[in-house]
Amino acid sequence: MKPARFDYVRAETLAQVHAVLAAEGGDARVIAGGQTLLPMLSMRLARPKVVVDIMRLPELAEIAGDGENIRIGAAVTQQQLLAWPELARTVPLLAAALPWVGHAQTRSRGTVCGSLAHADPSAEIPLALLALEGTLELSSRRRRRVPAAQFFTGLMSTARADDEMIEAAIFPCRRAGHGYAFQEFGRRHGDFAIVACAAVAHARGIRLAVGGVADRPIARDYSDIDGAALDDALDEFAWQLDARDDLHATASYRRGLVRRLGRATIEEARRCRA
Amino acid sequence: MPRLSAEARHRVAFQLNGRPVAAEAEPRMLLTDFLRHTLGMTGTHVGCEHGVCGACTVQIDGVPARACLTLAVQIEGAQVRTVEGLGPEPGRLSVLQEAFRRHHALQCGFCTAGILMSLDYYLRANPDPGEAALREFLGGHLCRCTGYVPILAAALDAARRLREPPPHA
Numbered sequence: 001m002k003p004a005r006f007d008y009v010r011a012e013t014l015a016q017v018h019a020v021l022a023a024e025g026g027d028a029r030v031i032a033g034g035q036t037l038l039p040m041l042s043m044r045l046a047r048p049k050v051v052v053d054i055m056r057l058p059e060l061a062e063i064a065g066d067g068e069n070i071r072i073g074a075a076v077t078q079q080q081l082l083a084w085p086e087l088a089r090t091v092p093l094l095a096a097a098l099p100w101v102g103h104a105q106t107r108s109r110g111t112v113c114g115s116l117a118h119a120d121p122s123a124e125i126p127l128a129l130l131a132l133e134g135t136l137e138l139s140s141r142r143r144r145r146v147p148a149a150q151f152f153t154g155l156m157s158t159a160r161a162d163d164e165m166i167e168a169a170i171f172p173c174r175r176a177g178h179g180y181a182f183q184e185f186g187r188r189h190g191d192f193a194i195v196a197c198a199a200v201a202h203a204r205g206i207r208l209a210v211g212g213v214a215d216r217p218i219a220r221d222y223s224d225i226d227g228a229a230l231d232d233a234l235d236e237f238a239w240q241l242d243a244r245d246d247l248h249a250t251a252s253y254r255r256g257l258v259r260r261l262g263r264a265t266i267e268e269a270r271r272c273r274a
Numbered sequence: 275m276p277r278l279s280a281e282a283r284h285r286v287a288f289q290l291n292g293r294p295v296a297a298e299a300e301p302r303m304l305l306t307d308f309l310r311h312t313l314g315m316t317g318t319h320v321g322c323e324h325g326v327c328g329a330c331t332v333q334i335d336g337v338p339a340r341a342c343l344t345l346a347v348q349i350e351g352a353q354v355r356t357v358e359g360l361g362p363e364p365g366r367l368s369v370l371q372e373a374f375r376r377h378h379a380l381q382c383g384f385c386t387a388g389i390l391m392s393l394d395y396y397l398r399a400n401p402d403p404g405e406a407a408l409r410e411f412l413g414g415h416l417c418r419c420t421g422y423v424p425i426l427a428a429a430l431d432a433a434r435r436l437r438e439p440p441p442h443a
Contacts, residue, residue: 002307035343105414109337109344189410
């Protein structure tokens with residue numbers, strides 16, 4: 001398993017990245033930590049003509065908070081974010097979700113934005129961004145912001161145009177009176193999630209996002225329901241996710257997990273609110 | 275802006291186990307192959323070659339990383355440490371390696387180099403690790419011989435010895 005041939009650009013400025021992407025479009029791929037791109041290259045599921053390395057751009061290596069949001073640059077690794085002392089206080093959902101991402105040995109190089117770009121349906125970081133209603137900052141010669149709900153468009157596909165890169169991810173900070181929880185079920189810790197849930201509880205209701213079932217993470221907002229009403233809502237959500245059988249679990253098993261793990265995550269988020 | 279062409283080999287200069295080295299690599303060459311085939315450093319093993327098994331784990335700029343998920347050209351200017359750099363001098367083992375021998379923490383040894391590079395980092399970052407945290411951390415490596423129990427024992431033993439003050443000369 002060796003990658004096919006490609007040119008390699010060690011970008012020194014953002015303008016250089018944009019120029020390569022503008023010239024090569026879909027034949028170019030941005031590499032940051034490489035923890036998902038390298039397997040794709042080695043298995044030849046991706047065969048770009050040129051790979052652009054963005055890890056030497058200091059402006060992409062920043063985590064910046066303004067009280068409302070934190071902005072995570074494209075070169076920030078998952079480990080750097082986990083080690084950021086403000087994380088648990090400012091974005092508790094991310095602090096809970098990140099330890100589930102791969103292993104310590106891949107989080108050391110894997111980036112937050114790389115995981116968003118790859119858009120694996122069972123990945124934790126896209127799920128957390130969707131649950132928190134975060135946004136992506138895409139840049140080319142233009143610049144635009146795309147809400148998470150519009151960014152993930154299907155199985156490993158996103159609203160990013162061929163000439164765009166993800167420059168940063170914007171995660172809303174914890175809000176007063178809100179509770180956050182993340183739970184995941186997999187065969188072994190570090191495996192892909194069979195089902196992962198992220199919940200936000202607030203005074204008017206709850207938001208639940210589910211990963212690992214549909215072709216992308218999906219979120220639903222509910223009023224402050226409980227008991228049988230919540231069971232019914234979760235059952236309906238589980239069916240709407242259109243689970244499929246695969247090697248890891250049957251569709252029915254996944255629906256069962258959405259009902260139980262969904263409820264457990266909502267209950268944990270409500271406890272965190274209190 | 276440096277653009278390295280796919281067809282050619284390009285000079286990659288970096289620090290390997292504390293010494294400056296330079297060699298040539300095509301852009302598509304993985305760090306595993308660069309270390310083993312180009313530089314002859316065969317201590318780093320290649321298992322699954324897609325980041326799952328952990329056999330190829332090395333340290334890049336002080337943190338554990340899968341060499342098979344790294345391009346050789348990405349490590350230009352970096353500090354890379356491999357299992358060959360663990361012993362304090364030729365013919366001597368590190369405290370961690372000694373503990374592995376004492377506890378029979380390897381049988382076939384294929385996974386060992388990667389696990390040593392991970393644990394060497396971990397014990398420096400966490401001198402007094404809990405067993406649960408160590409188990410979690412070791413989850414990033416596959417070992418099909420030992421069942422992990424002796425690896426865990428060796429890691430805890432090494433951590434304890436590394437915490438002890440050095441004996442008086």
